[in-house]
Amino acid sequence: GQQLNQSPQSMFIQEGEDVSMNCTSSSIFNTWLWYKQDPGEGPVLLIALYKAGELTSNGRLTAQFGITRKDSFLNISASIPSDVGIYFCAGQTTDKLIFGTGTRLQVFP
Amino acid sequence: NAGVTQTPKFRVLKTGQSMTLLCAQDMNHEYMYWYRQDPGMGLRLIHYSVGEGTTAKGEVPDGYNVSRLKKQNFLLGLESAAPSQTSVYFCASSYPLTGYYEQYFGPGTRLTVT
Numbered sequence A: 001g002q003q004l005n006q007s008p009q010s011m012f013i014q015e016g017e018d019v020s021m022n023c024t025s026s027s028i029f030n031t032w033l034w035y036k037q038d039p040g041e042g043p044v045l046l047i048a049l050y051k052a053g054e055l056t057s058n059g060r061l062t063a064q065f066g067i068t069r070k071d072s073f074l075n076i077s078a079s080i081p082s083d084v085g086i087y088f089c090a091g092q093t094t095d096k097l098i099f100g101t102g103t104r105l106q107v108f109p
Numbered sequence B: 001n002a003g004v005t006q007t008p009k010f011r012v013l014k015t016g017q018s019m020t021l022l023c024a025q026d027m028n029h030e031y032m033y034w035y036r037q038d039p040g041m042g043l044r045l046i047h048y049s050v051g052e053g054t055t056a057k058g059e060v061p062d063g064y065n066v067s068r069l070k071k072q073n074f075l076l077g078l079e080s081a082a083p084s085q086t087s088v089y090f091c092a093s094s095y096p097l098t099g100y101y102e103q104y105f106g107p108g109t110r111l112t113v114t
Helices: none
Strands: A004-007 A010-014 A019-025 A031-037 A044-049 A055-058 A061-065 A071-076 A085-093 A096-099 A103-108 B004-007 B010-013 B019-025 B031-038 B042-049 B065-067 B073-078 B087-094 B109-113
Touching: A004 A085, A010 A019, A019 A085, A031 A061, A031 A071, A044 A055, A044 A061, A044 A071, A071 A085, A096 B042, B004 B087, B019 B031, B019 B087, B019 B109, B031 B073, B042 B065, B042 B073, B073 B087
Parallel strands: A010 A103, B010 B109
Antiparallel strands: A004 A019, A019 A071, A031 A044, A031 A085, A055 A061, A061 A071, A085 A096, A085 A103, B004 B019, B019 B073, B031 B042, B031 B087, B065 B073, B087 B109
């Protein structure tokens, strides 16, 4: 089946640093979504992207829908301790989402 | 709005036992989904439904059955639980008729099969 390659698998950063993660696919997607999952909780939607080349921000988060429609990027600026969690990308195909394997983010004070 | 709720939150089963997980949403969403999450595997789709009375198989449907008798509820059944079904199960819903495919997730059910 379709797969999304998400990298890096994990990141250990210091508070205040910027973070970048990305997702690539062999298939084209019409929509890219980014979710965050806190420990013991369900994923929460952060940003949705609907158009190739689109750049969208949500506070300190910025995400981009790649021009080829096969990739997406998420940046977090000036990280804070509550940014800790697992970040998932997801691509929309027909009536389903395909999820990446996640990037685990740890932030040290 | 409670959003998406799941019951139970935790459950321990013995191999061969059966159980049903309940998902309920109060957002009038058409589509509902069941996922399982295992360490390092991300979220994998088990079954989904695009409307009341309809169901379809996802990526990992074997060993599970589902029913969507009411629009707001989506049930996931395990007829004969196996240790390989130990996982965290998430339900989600969406309203793609608006053109948007964002899925909203419940808090999860942690299932252990011994």
